[in-house]
Amino acid sequence: MPIFAEILTKGPLLKGAQMKSRNLFLKSLFFSLALAFSSANLWATDPVKSDEPTHEESADQSVSTEEQISEYIAHHIKDAHDFHLFSYNDSSGHRKHIGFPLPVIVYTSQGLRFFMSSEFHHDDSGHHVVETDGVSLVKYHEKIYELNTGEHAISFGEEGHHDGEHEVGLGDELSDIAEIEEFDASHHPTNAHEVLDLSITKSVFGFLLVSLLMLIAFRSLANQYKKRAVPTGFGRVLEPLVLYVRDEIARPNIGEKHYKRFTGFLLTVFFFIWTSNLLGLTPLGFNITGQLAVTFSLALFTYLITQFSGNKEYWKHIFWMPGVPAPMKVILAPIELLGTLTKPFSLMIRLFANISAGHIVVMSLISIAIIMKSSMGAVGATALSFALSFFLTLIELLVAFLQAYIFTMLSALFIGMAVQEHDHH
Amino acid sequence: MEQLLNDFSPGLFIMQSILMLAVIFLMVKFAWKPIVSSLEEREEGIKKALESAEEAKAEMENISSANEQLLKEAREEREKLMKEARETKAKMIADAEEAAQEESAKIIAKAKVSIELEKKEALEQIKKEAAKLSVALAEKILQEELSSASKSAEHVDKLLKEVTLKS
Numbered sequence: 272m273p274i275f276a277e278i279l280t281k282g283p284l285l286k287g288a289q290m291k292s293r294n295l296f297l298k299s300l301f302f303s304l305a306l307a308f309s310s311a312n313l314w315a316t317d318p319v320k321s322d323e324p325t326h327e328e329s330a331d332q333s334v335s336t337e338e339q340i341s342e343y344i345a346h347h348i349k350d351a352h353d354f355h356l357f358s359y360n361d362s363s364g365h366r367k368h369i370g371f372p373l374p375v376i377v378y379t380s381q382g383l384r385f386f387m388s389s390e391f392h393h394d395d396s397g398h399h400v401v402e403t404d405g406v407s408l409v410k411y412h413e414k415i416y417e418l419n420t421g422e423h424a425i426s427f428g429e430e431g432h433h434d435g436e437h438e439v440g441l442g443d444e445l446s447d448i449a450e451i452e453e454f455d456a457s458h459h460p461t462n463a464h465e466v467l468d469l470s471i472t473k474s475v476f477g478f479l480l481v482s483l484l485m486l487i488a489f490r491s492l493a494n495q496y497k498k499r500a501v502p503t504g505f506g507r508v509l510e511p512l513v514l515y516v517r518d519e520i521a522r523p524n525i526g527e528k529h530y531k532r533f534t535g536f537l538l539t540v541f542f543f544i545w546t547s548n549l550l551g552l553t554p555l556g557f558n559i560t561g562q563l564a565v566t567f568s569l570a571l572f573t574y575l576i577t578q579f580s581g582n583k584e585y586w587k588h589i590f591w592m593p594g595v596p597a598p599m600k601v602i603l604a605p606i607e608l609l610g611t612l613t614k615p616f617s618l619m620i621r622l623f624a625n626i627s628a629g630h631i632v633v634m635s636l637i638s639i640a641i642i643m644k645s646s647m648g649a650v651g652a653t654a655l656s657f658a659l660s661f662f663l664t665l666i667e668l669l670v671a672f673l674q675a676y677i678f679t680m681l682s683a684l685f686i687g688m689a690v691q692e693h694d695h696h
Numbered sequence: 697m698e699q700l701l702n703d704f705s706p707g708l709f710i711m712q713s714i715l716m717l718a719v720i721f722l723m724v725k726f727a728w729k730p731i732v733s734s735l736e737e738r739e740e741g742i743k744k745a746l747e748s749a750e751e752a753k754a755e756m757e758n759i760s761s762a763n764e765q766l767l768k769e770a771r772e773e774r775e776k777l778m779k780e781a782r783e784t785k786a787k788m789i790a791d792a793e794e795a796a797q798e799e800s801a802k803i804i805a806k807a808k809v810s811i812e813l814e815k816k817e818a819l820e821q822i823k824k825e826a827a828k829l830s831v832a833l834a835e836k837i838l839q840e841e842l843s844s845a846s847k848s849a850e851h852v853d854k855l856l857k858e859v860t861l862k863s
Binding site: 539 | 706
């Protein structure tokens with residue numbers, strides 16, 4: 272069972288060995304956080320990174336009202352095409368964005384196109400058209416659309432108070448911003464179509480970062496074993512985690528006979544999810560495991576591995592359940608078949624929902640400082656917001672581990688069910 | 697739901713899947729395999745070490761019990777030897793005493809015999825001496841009393857016979 276969860280709840284009662292493992296846990300958390308924070312500082316102070324003042328607008332872009340805050344949070348939850356750390360208004364009232372662009376790779380009707388996301392000039396409302404080799408691209412709500420040939424501006428189908436198409440020209444941009452903001456995200460452009468977006472988005476970038484961290488950390492652990500039997504330093508933190516996944520997740524759920532084949536996958540998934548979750552708690556604003564596409568991909572891996580490693584007994588239990596009357600077998604078959612799909616589906620939704628909800632709640636609590644400023648005063652609102660979000664972030668630290676544990680544990684369980692040898696029938 | 701589907705990015709899914717495959721491959725090849733095999737090796741080593749320690753312990757026990765046995769045997773042997781020695785000593789002393797007694801008895805018997813002999817001889821001697829003395833005495837008497845020599849000799853013989861019978 273989740274020893275760490277137990278440790279966190281029992282807290283002050285701990286003694287001896289349990290104390291040791293708690294220290295280890297806290298140490299590893301601290302390390303992960305320290306790692307993430309130090310890299311954050313590095314980027315923020317890097318002078319090469321573009322703080323392009325290209326998208327200069329009036330200061331009313333700042334986030335202060337409730338609507339703006341919810342939009343800001345909704346925007347954060349989504350994937351992004353550039354790495355945005357923060358924005359501020361400079362002395363002349365211009366809006367400055369601190370961050371750096373990421374590469375955009377899109378598969379359009381004319382083939383692959385590659386450019387940096389800075390080409391969009393921080394525009395996310397579909398106004399800025401990027402022309403690359405005969406293809407016109409716009410970005411709207413972090414989705415990239417290709418304009419149909421001959422079109423020069425994006426237009427949206429609108430229900431209700433507008434008739435037909437509504438052209439958004441560059442000229443009447445300002446007057447239309449308000450109207451565009453009324454659209455919800457499900458509004459689709461009428462004269463453009465989505466392209467296959469293979470960009471190195473913020474989440475892909477985060478994935479690469481997590482992979483790099485994992486490779487460096489565990490490669491160094493692997494190298495340590497060449498010199499000594501018991502690793503020192505950071506390796507001593509990682510080793511019990513590896514043993515934990517192997518001995519507490521893989522071995523008991525899959526079984527002594529088969530677990531070795533799947534340990535690699537389970538270890539990778541566990542550490543990827545955990546590191547991603549922890550990275551999501553840093554001010555870098557990653558939301559890797561809160562992307563439905565990412566959790567879908569992870570769940571798909573589990574699904575495919577489960578199905579392809581399923582033995583005869585497993586399939587027999589799905590299509591022709593032994594030990595029940597024949598009519599029941601017929602009824603059970605589709606249910607069992609559906610069950611194989613709902614299991615990974617629940618994996619996907621659980622991880623996505625937990626992480627997204629965590630991000631939304633933490634950001635909402637942080638925004639208390641802005642919303643309650645008028646009624647509680649700046650100090651009171653900030654203190655309340657700090658206390659609440661601090662408390663919730665601690666819980667999120669636990670959730671980060673717990674979700675990684677649950678995903679891995681259930682994956683192991685599903686795989687275990689597929690490879691198990693039934694001899695009790 | 698529509699919002700969720702709208703937010704789902706097929707591109708991100710593709711990228712994630714490809715990268716995940718690559719990462720699983722890389723991690724398995726460069727990290728998990730060496731780590732897990734080293735861990736297993738270590739566990740195997742620990743298991744073996746424990747087993748051999750157990751064996752050594754059993755062996756030690758064997759050795760110490762054998763030692764105990766040896767010690768016990770040695771002690772018994774010593775006891776036996778001591779006992780035998782004691783018995784031999786007692787026997788030797790007894791034998792010696794017996795022999796001594798026998799010897800002394802023999803010596804005493806011999807001594808008695810020889811004393812008897814000596815005594816007899818001495819008596820013979822005394823008898824002879826007495827006879828000589830009597831003869832000498834008779835001679836002297838005879839010399840004085842030549843006339844009555846035969847009567848005197850008869851008388852002396854009668855006297856001598858009386859003397860011999862009395863002794």
